[in-house]
Amino acid sequence: MVEAVEGVAVVLAVSLTESKAPFALSATAPAADATRVSIEVPVVPPAQDTAATPQPAIPAAPASPAPPAPSAETPAPLEARQPGLRALVIDPGHGGDDAGVHGPAEALEKQLTLEIARRLKGLIETRLGVRVVMTRDDDRAVTLDERDSIANNSKADLFISIHVNGSLASKVAGAEVYSMQLDREGEDAKRDAAASEVVLPTVGGGSRTINVIRWDLAQAPHVDASAAFASMLEEELRKHVPMGPLPLQQEPMRVLAGANMPAALVEVGYLTNPAQAKEIQSDNFQNLVAQALYDAVLRFRGYLETVQAR
């Protein structure tokens, strides 16, 4: 299941298939010249009340900007967590030293992604009652592995990465959505995911089944659900904002590869188009994008419930 490769860090993403109870994983490396690393997987009994599950610290929502008004088709706020979609990770692209695409008048991708992410977070928390985790909530550098780690450790059900695009041609404009494209190794991992189940005894008796998959292939079992989510994102964005020439694509996107949950990356528009750059910085455009992403999340919640009911 895990090959010993000299000089290579092997990271495992663990998926719980029978319970979503808290789960701890620790690795110990012996002497520096040792050739083996042991990994201990302590197992705790499943929580009786999933609502009491400890949650990671969620960055405080900003005082501004305010989320847009609910649309007619949006349901009323829900107090209880819904089955199917319990936690969502929003990933504002870039940050810190990595400014992303530079637009006119010092507009930076890293700032715009954070602004849109905050609007989406406010919408989802207030209207869906779903726990939201941000991979960053200020201007800091977060590596792509750290973003995946935050998502996987949060045991989120959905991951959405927000970006602003750039083109060599200044006329290009419009939003685009990406989901993960697997190579041959990824296809093998997807096929073998079910076969990689490990049954472990629990402290209180009984057993629990977990799936073990390499971190860089963690997205493999979720590509179909991710493609479905990407389609929903594209359809909802199309209702609100202009779409780019290639609105829906599957590519080997690095931040999606390690997400052990359905995941998609959204490029909300082109910062290299002067007219669109001005638009992307406006409250109206950012609210429209947040609304579109919210609507897609809402649809995907229904998709998850349907799949889980089978």
Next chain:
Amino acid sequence: MNIKRLLPIGVAVIAIGLAAWGASRILERVVSPVPTQSSVPAASAPAASVPHIIATLYYATEDGQTLAAVKREVPLAEGARAQGRQILEGQLAPAPEPYLSVIPPGTQLRAFYITERGDAFVDLSSEVSTAHPGGSTNELLTVHAIVNVVTANLATVQRVQILIDGKEADTLAGHVDLRRPFARQVLLARNP
């Protein structure tokens, strides 16, 4: 001198001249020096005496959305590895009008090698990342162009991995996963 005796000699001289001219043209096509008025421009400014081949290089179209496969001359080299170096050097040179280069300016080819399994490694200087303009579209075009230019011109290459400053890299600008090699069929979709 008798004209009847000179006529066959003249015909023979002309025939030999035509044959020599034809043979030289055939040789030129096999190992082609740069023609002065060529419809296939050279990717870089080579010495006139250096034989060349015609390679397929990849540039962004004017709309910045897709890659165009453009035939250009690059110096002939001995063996796939050396030829690959010449082709990549041509790819790193400025794009011909009206196309746009998808490789950041200042990027240098540090090394190129091919394993027995057909895995090619393209080792580029750090400018390919530090000078990259960013954005998923730009980054995909850069990666696709590098992978395409190797796989389209070197039949023995099955997969391509991009290295930066001799090391494996995560991404060029935060989007496309570079940790594993790209198979040739994966990246041809963006060709026009």
